[in-house]
Amino acid sequence: MKAIVKPTPRLGGTINALSSKNYTTRYLLIAALADGTSTVYFPAHSEDSDAMRRCIRDLGAVLEEDNEKMIIRGFGRHPKHVSELNVGNAGAVLRFLMSVAAFCPEVTFINAYPDSLGKRPHDDLIDALKQMGVEVEHREGKLPITIRGGHPHGGKITVSGNVSSQFLSSLLFVAPLLDEDSEITVLHDLKSKIIVGQTLEVIAQAGVKIEASDDLMHYKIPGKQQYTPQNYTVQGDYPGSAAILAAAAVTHSDVTVLHLAEQSKQGERAVVDVLRAMGVDLTHENDTVRIRGNQKLTAGEFDGDHFTDAVLAMVAAAVFAEGTSRFYNVENLRYKECDRITDFVNELRKAGADVEERQSEIIVHGRPQGVTGGVEINAHYDHRVIMALTVVGLRSEQGLIINDAHHVAKSYPHYFEHLLSLGAQIELVQE
Ligand SMILES: O=C(O)C1=C[C@@H](OP(=O)(O)O)[C@@H](O)[C@H](O)C1
Ligand SMILES: C=C(OP(=O)(O)O)C(=O)O
Structure with missing residues (x-):
């Protein structure tokens, strides 16, 4: 056009x-990571939110929707073992789901937009996932990316924050579900720091505990937690x-x-x-x-x-x-x-x-x-x-x-x- x-x-x-794109991607994700049924009122309808909706459904979430809401039955820490996911051109959706894919034996994120998302770097998240025992195949940190996981573990994790805050957010969503406690340290600078506040806000709304330092560079995250199913309203x-x-x-x-x-x-x-x-x-x-x-x-x-x-x-x-x-x-x-x-x-x-x-x-x-x-x-x-x-x-x-x-x-x-x-x-x- x-x-x-x-x-x-x-x-x-x-x-x-x-409706907010960034709250919609987050609420859909934590609804999928909950064991039980959550409702998201006034979700955004756009290509990026559709990408999250499509991928969580592929991973086993059950969705029903009408004009004002989505009702989502989550898969907790047990996503369906899909072999391929297509996130369209949505950076946040890709990065958030790369950590979720660590619960699957082998998932490939395809390169649907070689001239846009296909050019963006994900090395910092790949490095962090490796520290959690996840094997990642990639082309110089870019798509297509294959995640071989199954049993990711917590512990001490470092992640660089000077390219994107989405890498840290991704780890924060998944770490509470691991068997072990985790301690995440952000290396270098943390760009788009403010948006990490949205990540912590929605995680807390689902009853999950994360202890964050005031400067948002250090986190203590107890393992074996569960996201509580909730009702969310997107601003x-x-x-x-x-x-x-x-x-x-x-x-x-x-x-x-x-x-x-x-x-x-x-x-x-x-x-x-x-x-x-x-x-x-x-x-x-x-x-x-x-x-x-x-x-x-x-x-x-x-x-x-x-x-x-x-x-x-x-x-x-x-x-x-x-x-x-x-x-x-x-x-x-x-x-x-x-x-x-x-x-x-x-x-x-x-x-x-x-x-x-x-x-x-x-x-x-x-x-x-x-x-x-x-x-x-x-x-x-x-x-x-x-x-x-x-x-x-x-x-x-x-x-x-x-x-x-x-x-x-x-x-x-x-x-x-x-x-x-x-x-x-x-x-x-x-x-
Ligand atoms: O966490 C998120 O949902 C987002 C984080 C920001 O990216 P960066 O952290 O890469 O700056 C922002 O630009 C993007 O639209 C959405
Ligand atoms: C950068 C953006 O999104 P994403 O990183 O999720 O592709 C954006 O919405 O401007």
Whole structure:
């Protein structure tokens, strides 16, 4: 699908935030790891959440669903012995399930997206799984990956955290089910640290005990625990909503997004503060964010690691700010669906933005007068690139054509529909 994004000076209306991708993957997983029946209310429906749903079903979970909920009978620490799993393009699903696969004799994760997930590194998790007695066959740390497990053991485990927090989260989900107690130490830095808080939150909701140090670098995990079946309610998704809020911020707008919890452990909740710091007229009350945009933004400096999945949307807003903005501490954006620094900066430049890259920074020299546009954008298989470039297109002189825009469905299948309902001029062409 192509998205033809036309200049749109005004947006207005109210939308419901989509359900959180990262809570959905976690709740589906701990429901599958429970012995008994859990219910997940308002799960996200996207390619990534579908990937988790499909894989836990393949591994033996029994699912029933209607419009508002999924009822899941879990398999505990005894998944079905499947030989192959397909996680689509979902990094978190792959990494979380690599540890679950350690309970199976032999599972191969296939390489369904060689140009996206197929390029991402998983070495740090592979090293940790080996310490647990699991044999892993891989191609230089990348897919396809075969896990030969059966009887993983606990004990002292180290894992590097400087590429992705998903490796640590993966171990935290599985370690409580092992016979032995475990002690996990995170080596180097821990990137996307905030999201580990979501992992610990959902694990605790299922009655499982983990003792975490204040800096989230050390964990003591008693073995032989069980996830208690529970009812879970998925909150609204900040990373996806960040793109809608960015669109509102760069136009003349009156846009309201409902169901964005004020007390949330999603790091991307910070976009509310980021946009405020950029001078956007914004309120956040009763879990509702309302923006009255007047196209005026001011530049700022931000530690992007605090809101990793919303950096691209905030950069898109900064493209139109007065002054130079800096998004630092974002090197691990290079290891996502594409290289979200080099690839993204190249697409922004094509659109007419004045942006620079450093190894771990994106620098934006704002153009309040707008950008030229009038070019075709390569999506690089990346939903967040698609969402962010759409924001830029709305405020361009000649619009933008975003190729392969269907990849937006990785996390936010209704993104264009939501923007259209706010009055965005976007034409979707099926190819
Ligand atoms: O744990 C998770 O669900 C996620 C962790 C983050 O990845 P990294 O830890 O690799 O930054 C984030 O970007 C991703 O969308 C989801
Ligand atoms: C990086 C992302 O997801 P994942 O790592 O799960 O593929 C994302 O949703 O932006």
